[in-house]
Amino acid sequence: MNAQTERIAKTYDDLPYISGCFPQSAPEHLRAVAYLFGLDAPPLHQARVLDLGCAAGGNVIPFATRYPQATVVGVDLPAVQIEAGRRAIETIGLSNITLRQGSIADLDASLGQFDYIICHGVYSWVPDDVREAILRVASECLSPEGVAYISYNTYPGWKAKEVVRDAMMLRGGGRASQEEGLAYARGMIDFLHDTAQPGSLLEKIMDDNIQMVRHGDACYLNHEYLELCNSPCYFREFLAKAAHRGLSYLAEAEIASMFAGNHGRHTAELLLNECAGEQVVLEQLMDFINNRTFRETLLVHDKRADQIRYRLDPSRLVSLHLAGRYVPQPDNDGRWQEVHSGRAVATGPDTQQVIDALNEAWPATVAVEALVRRVASVSRQAAEEVESSVLKIVYSLIISNAVRFRLEPVIAPPRPIAYPEVPAVLRRLAELRVSGDVPLTLFNAWHECLVTLGPVEQKLLPLLDGGRDINALGEIIGRSVANDELHFQRDGKLLVQPEDIAAAIEENVRRSVQWFAEIATLAASSETAPAGKPAPKRRDRKAQ
Structure with missing residues (x-):
């Protein structure tokens, strides 16, 4: 390890990032992307995952939580962040994740093989020898059918x-x-x-x-x-260095950027004529059109390159599980807008059925096969025509980044929620964050950070153990108000009347639980109540 690398490590110890998760790098997403383009990546339930430049582990702790039989290893040089992550991992009770302190340049094949290798926010920000080591480790330690994810700054x-x-x-x-x-x-x-x-x-x-x-x-x-190193490169330059290590381009984590059709018909025709069927040439051209600054590139071993297919196979789309949340366009022109990506979706009868199904299920996924059955139940078309129509809709949503997709279902409790439950790891992490010395973000089932929690949400989250209903949670918030820990306002004025405070407590607790449900934080085991009926009484579990 050279002096420059040590100086960089010290800057991260002196000013550490809050360690969080990046949805595009989630192994679930990497596996689904590989599948779309013709490759079968290893199953997740016992997968081995390596995070190069893991900080305090914020990008792999969520995966380790979701897949307790998987094995996760994180490596980073800044000792302060590694130690903070280790303390948090021990406290929240995860036994399938290990954080190692050391330089990436010192790693070799003895580390073992991994099905998914993630290196986010490191490659462009380290010296030449560490950049070379990242690609070397990605080659030496990637399992035969594995997928590596590396992000980096790009020209132009x-x-x-x-x-x-x-x-x-x-x-x-x-x-x-x-x-x-x-x-x-x-x-x-x-x-x-x-x-x-x-x-x-x-x-x-x-x-x-x-x-x-x-x-x-x-x-x-x-x-x-202001960091000592920041070395952008062109896309093709990065791939040339990867090829030197026996790695081939698979895809971008955000696959919408790979399709010329997203630039409109005229521009797409020019691009496709110019690239002559070469995907890498096409994407380098689009980097110029978009003045692209950042990439999240997926790599596989060279021997798998011939299996990659950039024309999506409809038969593979059928196996996917989709999720999305849509609202009418502000100008009310009959189109819908996906809430998270902001992408517009043109509607027709079949598309409307798909959107309705996804909205009803959010934040859970819906199997594409279920979408086909739903459209068929109201359509007069033949079964083959219905499936073809739905698959075209799915294709359009995927390549325009207007839907989320997985090979495994994401499950969420149906609403209304009677006894809300957050996974135990997340509750413990929330309690740790109260102390203020844990540089880790909270997360949800979609591998997203929970950046901001209001005072009520901060108080409630550690309490959502499945043993308290809305009334019991309201009583706890009421005690916090009585102890002067929380206050409620209306129209900028502090509420002082008991009936006003009680109404505010009930409204805020219900709204907070609803919010936790909508952002995919509640466990699928959360107990529900029939719509319009009070929550059932619980005798089998006590609040803790």
Whole structure:
């Protein structure tokens, strides 16, 4: 390990990221993407997962929670984050995950083979020898049918951002502390923004980045723009280095970026004519069109490259499980909008049935086969025509990033919820976070971070053990109000009347439980109540 690597590790110890999860890197998603393009990746229930640059483990703890029979290993150099992660893992009771402190450059095949290798937010931000080691480890330690995920900064989009980084480094680099360095760096960008010549390229660059620099998270800005290393590359350059290690391109984690059709018919025709059927050429061209700055690339062993099929096979779509949440477009033009991606969806009778089914099930998935049956139940078309119609809808939703997809179902409790239950690991993690010294985010069944919790949600989450109904939870919140720990307002005024406070408590508890259900946080084992009826009385479990 060289001195530069040690200096980088120290900056992360001094200013650690809050360690969280990245949905596009979830092994469930990687397996489903591989399947779409013709490859069968290892099953998840006993999968071996390696996270290179794991910080405190925030991107693999959720997977270890969902799959207790899987084996998870995380490796990172900053000792402060590794120790914090180890303490949290021991406290929350996970036995299938291990965090190792050390340099990626020191790893070799003796580490063992892994079905899924994840390296998020590391490749572009480390010295050359560590970048080379990432690809070497991805090759040596990837199981024969495994999938590796590596994210990195890319050109051409980072050409302009390098102007921002260079200017920030000019004034902010080498300062006594990271806080001081960022303050000086922000001042430099303010200066350039205010003095750039009208109509100049510099003015355009500053206008595009000024809000991010002024208001961005200090941790992100320090590690992205003031770190010792930040080495973007072109997509094809990255693949050439991967090929040197016997790795081939499979796909992007966000597959919508792979399809020319998302650029409109005219542009798509030009792109497809230019690339002559070469997927890598097509995507490099689209990187220029989109001025792309960041990629999340999936790699497999070279010997599997001939099995990859970029024309999606309808017979494989049938095996998927889908999820999505849709609302009418604001202009009410008859189209729908997927809530999380913001993608618009044109509707017709069959599409409307699909959207209705997905909305009813959210946040759980619906099997594509079930969608076919639902449309067939109201359609006058022949069975073959119905299946063809539904598969075309599924194809359109997937390639436009307007639906989530998995090979395994994501299960959520039906509503209304009588006795809400959050997985025990998540409850324990929520309790740990109260102390304020755990650099880990909470997470849901979709491998997403729960970034912000309100005061009521923070109080409730550790209590949702399946043994308390809405009334019991309301009583606990009531005691918090009586102890001056929580307060409720209406129209900016503090509520003081007992009846007003009681009404506010009931409203907030019900709304919070509903919110936990909608964001896929509640366990599938949460007990439900028939609609319109009171929650059943529980005698088999006591609140703890």
